[in-house]
Amino acid sequence: MPRRRERKREAVEPASIHERIHAVARLVPRGRVSTYGQIARIVGCTPRMVGYAMASLPGDSDVPWQRVINSQGRVSPRGAGDGGLVQRKILEREGIRFDARGRVDLEQVGWEGPE
DNA sequence: CCTATGACTGGTC
């Protein structure tokens, strides 16, 4: 099985890739964080897609977008505004610890997946 | 239909 990821959409898939990404993001429990790459693997798309999907989320979404960070364990810098700071703040309130470098310990608070 | 635009990742130097 050469292909590790099926890129082709199957006929019975949910409407959009965004929808699936959002669905997976909703699975991340409070007090834990996931990464774009992790979600991408679960959904079967590229990490970039996950980032774009999150970027298009409305502010009042029910998706815990704040629990999705990059592979370095850092809050990805946004193009505009201070969204990054807000995100970090929310996470800290959920119990996530950031070190002096602004990184979280993925080994400890990283989401293991839906099981 | 075509173009611009985005919250990434892994490898290399």
Added chain:
DNA sequence: TGACCAGCCATAG
């Protein structure tokens, strides 16, 4: 540790 590069794909206008 940090900077740069190439791959990658859905959405909106």
